[in-house]
Amino acid sequence: MGKVEVPSDKYWGAQTERSRNNFKIGPSASMPLDIVYGFAYLKKAAAYANHDLGVLEKKKRDLIAAVCDEILEGKHDDQFPLVIWQTGSGTQSNMNVNEVIANRAHEIAGNVIGEGEKTIQPNDDVNKSQSSNDTFPTGMHIAAYKKIIEVTIPGVTQLKDTLVKKSKEFKNVVKIGRTHLMDATPLTLGQEFSGYASQLEHGIKALYNTLDHLSELALGGTAVGTGLNTPKGYDVLVAQYISQFTGLPFKTAVNKFEALAAHDAIVETHGALKQLAVSLNKIANDVRMMASGPRSGIGEIIIPANEPGSSIMPGKVNPTQCEALTMVCAQVLGNDVAISVGGLQGHYELNVFKPVMASNFLQSAQLLGDACVSFEVNCVTGIEPNHEIINKLLNNSLMLVTALNPKIGYYKAAEIANTAHKNGTTLKEEAVNLGYVTAEEYDEWVRPEDMVGTLK
16 A cells, blocks of 8 residues: 655654545535544443453543543644545544554553654454444444434524423414415414424424434444454443443444344434424424514514615615524434435445434434524524514405304305405405395304404
């Protein structure tokens, strides 16, 4: 493979440099640092497990752990230059971490990098009892689980809670409903918002339901799932250490062959992220349509005016938070396709689409969490009903005639509505003119506030 020159100010080694040279594909598509941090957790845990099982000296364990702690503190972020477009097992990224840890450990021990025998060997010590085939999926699961718990669920929950609050604030605001984008029977604005909150509640539950599978770690399976070159009990012990260091309930995978050859847990959990994206897209679209106008649209709600909406039309304000959120949703749906395709690629004992699956998953989880917070803070919190428009549209709707069905029957009620629409008159006028009800009966029977069911 030839000699490779590594920059003198870097901790990485020849395998990292070869990957930099061999995969110059979209340098902006860097391997997410969340994966690097996942590796740091597992390398530290592996060192502790190997020491406990008598195959690694305490001095080496402590040096490896010290560098891993530095990595987790963000002190070496610039030492991980590789892109996701590399070997599908993530071997180069695994070796990138091994080399950085080994060289930095050599330095911590008081030596100069490149001089003397290495204090720590990348393969024999840092990578002891491991293979890229079981370390990368372990790093994936650590990073994915942490991202869901720390970013996605808190962000979605924040938005959900505000929607619940708004549903209570708006519980008595009666408005016209719409089905097929056409007028329908009334409901309250609060009932509408309660539906949005319920969507997100179900989405959060769906995410939680996937976490047990995501908590299973491949580490201990080594090359093909058999655990070759690992001491007895290593897989269980290393998972316990990872759980201890992260504070999350990780455990060893029940079946290591599945953990290496398939990434169904990633596909499954991202499916829950896709569900959230679908829900959020619907919610954002409803908000921007209800806020459309302000004078020539629907205009039933007023959203915060955060910034000018046009470089040519003075005074125009656009639903920018809705647009940002729906673009995020589009990206998540696209990521789901890439992850689904990646999940198909488990040929025999190894899935070789790990980096792209990990990258897309982490992007989706981060984007959804961030976008929910942005949408909540800069839009939903400030939403107010436009009572004048709501009442005007409600009282002008022909679908209020539905309240007459039990009194005069569907066909007479339809005749009233069609006649009023044709003549440009009101329902009350035509109901009385056609002789089907009196003015008093109409006022008694057609009451929008009585048509919305139980107010909650």
